[in-house]
Amino acid sequence: MRLKDLFALFRAPSRSEGSASAAKQRLQVILAVERPLTRGQPDFLPLMQREILEVIRKYVPIDERKIKVEVEREADMSLLAVSIELPNAALSRAI
Amino acid sequence: MSQVIVVTSGKGGVGKTTSAAAIAAGLAMKGKKVCVIDFDVGLRNLDLIMGVERRVVFDFINVINDGIRLNQALIKDKRVEGLYILPTSQTRDKDALSREGVEKVIEELRQDFDYVICDSPAGIEKGAYMALYFADEAIVVTNPEVSSVRDSDRILGILNSKSRRAEKGESPMKQHLLLTRYDLDRVARGEMLKLEDVVEILSIPVLGVIPQDDMVLQCSNLGLPVVLEPKSIAGQAYMDAVRRLMGETVELRFTTPPKKSFVNWLLRRTA
Numbered sequence: 626m627r628l629k630d631l632f633a634l635f636r637a638p639s640r641s642e643g644s645a646s647a648a649k650q651r652l653q654v655i656l657a658v659e660r661p662l663t664r665g666q667p668d669f670l671p672l673m674q675r676e677i678l679e680v681i682r683k684y685v686p687i688d689e690r691k692i693k694v695e696v697e698r699e700a701d702m703s704l705l706a707v708s709i710e711l712p713n714a715a716l717s718r719a720i
Numbered sequence: 721m722s723q724v725i726v727v728t729s730g731k732g733g734v735g736k737t738t739s740a741a742a743i744a745a746g747l748a749m750k751g752k753k754v755c756v757i758d759f760d761v762g763l764r765n766l767d768l769i770m771g772v773e774r775r776v777v778f779d780f781i782n783v784i785n786d787g788i789r790l791n792q793a794l795i796k797d798k799r800v801e802g803l804y805i806l807p808t809s810q811t812r813d814k815d816a817l818s819r820e821g822v823e824k825v826i827e828e829l830r831q832d833f834d835y836v837i838c839d840s841p842a843g844i845e846k847g848a849y850m851a852l853y854f855a856d857e858a859i860v861v862t863n864p865e866v867s868s869v870r871d872s873d874r875i876l877g878i879l880n881s882k883s884r885r886a887e888k889g890e891s892p893m894k895q896h897l898l899l900t901r902y903d904l905d906r907v908a909r910g911e912m913l914k915l916e917d918v919v920e921i922l923s924i925p926v927l928g929v930i931p932q933d934d935m936v937l938q939c940s941n942l943g944l945p946v947v948l949e950p951k952s953i954a955g956q957a958y959m960d961a962v963r964r965l966m967g968e969t970v971e972l973r974f975t976t977p978p979k980k981s982f983v984n985w986l987l988r989r990t991a
Binding site: 643644645646648649651652653655656659660 | 865866869870873874877907910911912913914917920921
């Protein structure tokens, strides 16, 4: 046994504490996001997105590629954000 | 009443086959008639873990596709009365598992056995779906480690939506957590998720906690289900899990570190 090892005997145990709690926390966050997608609930988002777009398309011509749909989940609420970029022509006609 | 139980996990290498072998052997030691089926077509290993690899003549796939009778393919264990192994094919692939074929075999086994244990392959492909589809209960094998817990959560979602019980709207499949490779020292040091954490995240009842035990490897080297080695603490923990599966109330063991002696303490410090 080297001197270093002898000293190590009397030192406080190494502080690797916390990595397990980090694991738990990370899992809780990621599963909160994944569960609604994986736990067998009907995924209504694509259908709802299509219907919303159909309504808008009745009034303004829109480009499929300029549409962004996002869902943000937090502890006690979820936010559905649909952003649609309208062509300039459509707007000027409306005004 | 015959019970079909799938041993599953999503993630590979967490101890599904070891657990399926141990639980099947344990149930047979308790006097039940048990058949354990390998669903990992193309990568069979249950035969090795059970120590019957040299006795495989016909397999599960031959029974489904080639007109071989079930009792020509079943291998009777020579150590435990009432324990039978249905190996799978090493050369075919998972497309050889048709749902109708699997159903026919499982229904036939139900007539004859108290328990049918389905050892699932890893992943969420056809083999895994076939292993869980006809099950009444599921044992979800999980290691106290982030990727294993996440995959177990995914599998729980699949059990709840893709099994026959779910599709037919019958009562949901009973699900059990089997936490394996539980290293008490690392849990005590805060380096490993503890049982309570995993239970809180997955929220299913605990069937057993299997402590990290070097004898598990030694038993697999010998083709011995670990419950046949009475000195193994993992084997003892599996036997406790078997008793719980049969409905007994058995207190959890091996979930707190053994009492520390000065010698142990000294050894750990110098290791």
